[in-house]
Amino acid sequence: xxxxxxxxxxxxxxxxxxxxxxxxxxxxxxxxxxxxxxxxxxxxxxxxxxxxxxxxxxxxxxxxxxxxxxxxxxxxxxxxxxxxxxxxxxxxxxxxxxxxxxxxxxxxx
Amino acid sequence: xxxxxxxxxxxxxxxxxxxxxxxxxxxxxxxxxxxxxxxxxxxxxxxxxxxxxxxxxxxxxxxxxxxxxxxxxxxxxxxxxxxxxxxxxxxxxxxxxxxxxxxxxxxxxxxx
Numbered sequence: 001x002x003x004x005x006x007x008x009x010x011x012x013x014x015x016x017x018x019x020x021x022x023x024x025x026x027x028x029x030x031x032x033x034x035x036x037x038x039x040x041x042x043x044x045x046x047x048x049x050x051x052x053x054x055x056x057x058x059x060x061x062x063x064x065x066x067x068x069x070x071x072x073x074x075x076x077x078x079x080x081x082x083x084x085x086x087x088x089x090x091x092x093x094x095x096x097x098x099x100x101x102x103x104x105x106x107x108x109x
Numbered sequence: 110x111x112x113x114x115x116x117x118x119x120x121x122x123x124x125x126x127x128x129x130x131x132x133x134x135x136x137x138x139x140x141x142x143x144x145x146x147x148x149x150x151x152x153x154x155x156x157x158x159x160x161x162x163x164x165x166x167x168x169x170x171x172x173x174x175x176x177x178x179x180x181x182x183x184x185x186x187x188x189x190x191x192x193x194x195x196x197x198x199x200x201x202x203x204x205x206x207x208x209x210x211x212x213x214x215x216x217x218x219x220x221x
Binding site: 031033035037040041042043044045048086088090092097098099101102104 | 113149150151152153154157199201208209210211212213214215
């Protein structure tokens with residue numbers, strides 16, 4: 001059983017569509033991060049959320065931390081081919097720092 | 110300047126050999142990590158090293174050993190390589206708060 005679950009596992013959409021991916025856990029996290037990883041490279045930090053209910057925006061990306069700090073979502077508006085990659089959430093529950101299994105997003109032109 | 114660098118980028122070796130992967134960070138971070146990413150892209154922490162305190166993931170075989178000559182470097186030494194060690198290994202570092210990870214480009218290890 002993984003500490004962090006991500007859904008969907010795979011997502012393929014057309015350019016211009018909107019999408020949301022999810023990161024869920026039964027544990028409470030003091031902080032949670034989102035990363036994007038492109039083929040052949042290391043993950044790159046996108047955002048850190050620390051307060052329950054917090055919403056952060058990064059251009060077309062909107063990140064939300066659940067009120068109970070057990071889950072998070074990433075919403076992308078008007079997806080572009082450059083958004084293609086593996087999206088990973090990661091968090092610290094006070095005992096462990098773990099990564100979720102990722103959502104592989106493919107945005108087709 | 111590259112924040113976190115790793116060498117080599119690719120490493121192909123035979124079973125039973127001993128190899129090392131080097132990592133350097135110029136971010137001034139106190140904590141460094143080694144991760145293994147398998148073929149399914151699952152990223153699993155192997156070690157974290159902070160101010161000479163080593164925290165080992167208990168599932169990591171003792172053939173793997175991190176070595177830190179100074180705060181900016183954390184190398185990974187692997188003895189008696191096995192086929193199952195084939196993976197991409199990432200080095201990372203983080204500042205004191207929130208465990209934010211800054212990753213290197215990865216080393217693809219192939220054991221034949």
